[in-house]
Amino acid sequence: MENKIYHFVGIKGTGMSALALIMKDFGYEVQGSDIDKYTFTQRELEKVGIKILPFDADNIKPGMTVVAGNAFKDDNVEIKSALDQKVEVIKYPELLAQVMSDYTSIGVAGSHGKTSTTGLLAHTLSGIAKTSYLIGDGTGKGDKDAKFFVFEADEYRRHFLAYSPDYLVITNIDYDHPDYYSGIDDVIDAFESEARKVKKGIFIWGEDKHAGKISADVPIYSYGLDDSDYIQAKNIKRTVKGSSFDVYIDNENIGNFEVPLFGEHNILNSLAVIGIGHMEKLDHDPINKELQTFGGVKRRFSEKNVADMVIIDDYAHHPQEIKATIDAARQKYPDREVVAIFQPHTYTRTLALMDDFAEALDLADEVFLTDIFGSIREKQGDITSKDLGDKINKGGRVLTLEDMSPLLDFHNAVMIFMGAGDVQKYELAYEQILSTLNPNQQ
Template identity: 55%
Template sequence: MTVYHFVGIKGTGMSALAQILHDMNYEVQGSDIEKHVFTEKALEARNIKILPFSKENIKEGLTIIAGNAYPDTHEEIVEAVNIGLPVVRYHRFLGDFIQKYTSVAITGVHGKTSTTGLLSHVIKGAEPSSFLIGDGTGSGVPNSKYFVFEACEYRRHFLSYNPDYAIMTNIDFDHPDYFTNIQDVFSAFQDMALKVKKGIIACGDDEQLQQIQAKVPVVYYGFGDDNDFQARNVVKSTEGTTFDVFVRNTFYANFTITSYGDHSVLNALSVIALCHYEDIDVEIIQQRLQTFEGVKRRFNEKKIGDQILIDDYAHHPTEINATIDAARQKYPDRDIVAVFQPHTFTRTQSFLGEFAESLQRADHIYLCDIFGSARENVGKLSIDHLLEKIDNSHLINEEDTTVLKKHDRAVLVFMGAGDIQKYQQAYEKVLV
């Protein structure tokens, strides 16, 4: 029997895939750095063996799944090649694996993880479904009809996939260390569109996505009148959001979601459109939308004393806008305090003005030092360049977060894709 060995098993996609294969009764193990990563919890719950990196881990009979973060020169990959073991990259393995199911790739520069989580929750209410979410969550059901997975545009990895369906949430300029401009990002999505086999569900309110060409039907969703699936009569409250859906101008149904902000309505619309296309019962869609509890690191809340602490992955100006808007909808009578850690020097440099503008939607702003990537040429950029652009913003460090205590009854939103959680954890210790 094949034993799958994951090189870099703690990566979010790798961890999720390991969980799926384990759930489907394959034998799975992996290796990684020894530092604790949040993805380990789900692996440990399944008793999946996690080893420290060593070429001694590589033995006859293994099939190696290599994480994208590790080069061909990594000691375990070199050893596997020397022994003559099969070595396959994560995205290539996943591309082959999804062919056994009705596959739905969720892609877009923002909203992938939340939408993948939402669709997988809704669709498994109708049919056996497996899913891979970019927050490190995976679930494999041996007799699955559907396979729902997050497909990332970074380095054009999603071009390894030929899914039945693709949901495209938006196209925006991001990953400036790889993409040169918005046209470069668009070209990646255009190439992806041509690989889809049955249909594309795309946000019609997105100017870039309106230009997508495909060999399959493109169904558009959004708030605008031209969309095939349109949200109307949106009612926002502190409990969630309710809206009517019209399919090509004909009333379809009323839906309630437990999340906040326009972006959450759009994510739900994409799920409704895909399920409608697959003839899933409207009552199942309505019920499942109301029982979705969210995904990791997306608007995760804690109440401590009279403050609300929110952990969110927002690391791009568009995402910061969405997160602050969602906080305002849920907590209209409280101050919003943004605690932001920029992720990568290249992104900070590219969006310096836009970051300043989006953060100013908060009532108070604290900035953490930039979380750099090992691949970057840092140059002279520092967090001071962003501080200068935002009036009344302050630098905060992990050793001293007590200043946040002065914001009575406030909502503190800790945002970033690096290790912003350590700032929140440090602050929670101050409050105890």
């Protein structure tokens, strides 16, 4: 069995690359294929010697197991080749479901905050017990002797219905993926369906009006800042170093916890982690200790300093995520101007949530927009970034790669580059200009 070869079709995808790393850790031979364009996920694959090939029917050999990424259908050249040769083909969610079945599995679902919460949970549990994990930033670790398996459960196209975890965290429920979901009731229905597959318990942000509608056949524990929450944070102190708070579970004070994280959403994420540890009867002190050493996940409030500027890279691509990121920046840098550079992601999302995007971006001191990053699954439509910019009270000027000069008007400020597409190319162009102008200030 150890000699079995797993070939991942679309191995550079965040979930696929993480699962490939897990299978490699388990002792299997792993390879995969994808587009030639460099992605941030491939570095970890290359570091452990996982081969990445261009798509080619000849990559498929008898005896392999072909793992199909969610974006790939039977007409993909490699999947078609596998089917023609009667080579085993398994979908990514199906393999993940198989892999986690031998462990205490904890899924993290939600419209926003999945990756950050999964990362925080994986980090904390790993410091206390052997833990395997799959994080949606492309990070994966497999340990056959693990007690826990922590994974990100994606609601897109109801993919998470392949999983029946022991525990499920639902960070929130919001309307997103308008190319698939017909409305908020459809989204709630998907989460309800997944909740009914959970075996031991569910943790839900108590102040989320949509998540509050979920019912299931296992206990549901609410976490949040309200007195009605089963797991509650009180006496919150937010400083430029992070956040501290007392935690009450079922009205009993279990201690004061600290996290080197910013924004109210990260307090909520921490409560979910603390709640799971409590239900698994883990000591509170080591949980607190591990929380204090969390360094974050890729593309979530990732910071660097160039010249006199703080530059933040964040995956935020929904209004609620934009609000959370700006809130975190305000906490850490209360005396600096906050500038948002936002790349709208998909025409359908931009159109469906236009007013909400404008409201969220108005929380920044200044706003710049790039052109919309479209999806291969949609038509371009008639909407543009200028339409969004016109709705922002402060105005949202449209940036181009050819002219990044408007950003040079700011000094000693916080520049937040946000988006799920390729907004990093704008960030890189800005950094290069700054470095050229300030060669000795880095």
